[in-house]
Amino acid sequence: GAVVSQHPSRVICKSGTSVKIECRSLDFQATTMFWYRQFPKQSLMLMATSNEGSKATYEQGVEKDKFLINHASLTLSTLTVTSAHPEDSSFYICSATPGLMTNSPLHFGNGTRLTVT
Amino acid sequence: AQSVAQPEDQVNVAEGNPLTVKCTYSVSGNPYLFWYVQYPNRGLQFLLKYITGDNLVKGSYGFEAEFNKSQTSFHLKKPSALVSDSALYFCAVRESSNKFYFGSGTKLNVKP
Numbered sequence: 677g678a679v680v681s682q683h684p685s686r687v688i689c690k691s692g693t694s695v696k697i698e699c700r701s702l703d704f705q706a707t708t709m710f711w712y713r714q715f716p717k718q719s720l721m722l723m724a725t726s727n728e729g730s731k732a733t734y735e736q737g738v739e740k741d742k743f744l745i746n747h748a749s750l751t752l753s754t755l756t757v758t759s760a761h762p763e764d765s766s767f768y769i770c771s772a773t774p775g776l777m778t779n780s781p782l783h784f785g786n787g788t789r790l791t792v793t
Numbered sequence: 794a795q796s797v798a799q800p801e802d803q804v805n806v807a808e809g810n811p812l813t814v815k816c817t818y819s820v821s822g823n824p825y826l827f828w829y830v831q832y833p834n835r836g837l838q839f840l841l842k843y844i845t846g847d848n849l850v851k852g853s854y855g856f857e858a859e860f861n862k863s864q865t866s867f868h869l870k871k872p873s874a875l876v877s878d879s880a881l882y883f884c885a886v887r888e889s890s891n892k893f894y895f896g897s898g899t900k901l902n903v904k905p
Contacts, residue, residue: 787836
């Protein structure tokens with residue numbers, strides 16, 4: 677149980693274009709989802725908290741206009757990297773938890789490898 | 794603010810030997826601690842968690858972790874390492890806001 681699906685797994689785009697990444701909770705509802713970014717050989721950096729039906733909460737230093745998050749339903753959150761540049765190339769991972777209690781683990785999608793050329 | 798630290802970038806161990814991956818934490822209030830494993834180009838998989846109760850927590854794939862309040866540590870252990878255990882391991886702490894914060898990760902290399 678508690679499966680999180682992320683799509684696409686890999687995407688290559690040209691500089692200046694936008695890319696949308698989808699994150700779905702397959703067997704549970706998630707009012708909150710989290711988006712992380714991981715640089716090579718580094719830890720996960722929390723980018724934002726996606727809230728169903730309301731605006732996302734961004735971590736300090738993360739550009740809201742650059743990384744658009746939409747959480748339109750209880751099972752889907754999307755991250756759009758707008759006007760992508762090579763420095764946006766990274767591994768993006770979404771996560772969600774079936775419960776908001778503190779003993780609930782996060783479940784992760786398999787990540788999206790974004791390469792901007 | 795809550796945080797976790799993983800002092801080792803890499804741990805090398807021979808197959809069949811016990812392994813330990815270290816994690817220390819800094820939290821205000823009760824700690825909610827987790828261990829995750831990541832294989833190349835994949836998301837993270839949950840291994841185990843400590844919320845309350847017994848200090849020795851057992852998890853997936855034969856892993857366990859020992860919560861030590863006096864040393865503020867939550868080290869991941871396994872009695873006998875397998876080559877297939879080679880991966881990246883992350884310690885994490887969960888805040889009351891439900892955000893998770895991760896350590897820097899430790900690469901585990903298990904050699905045959």
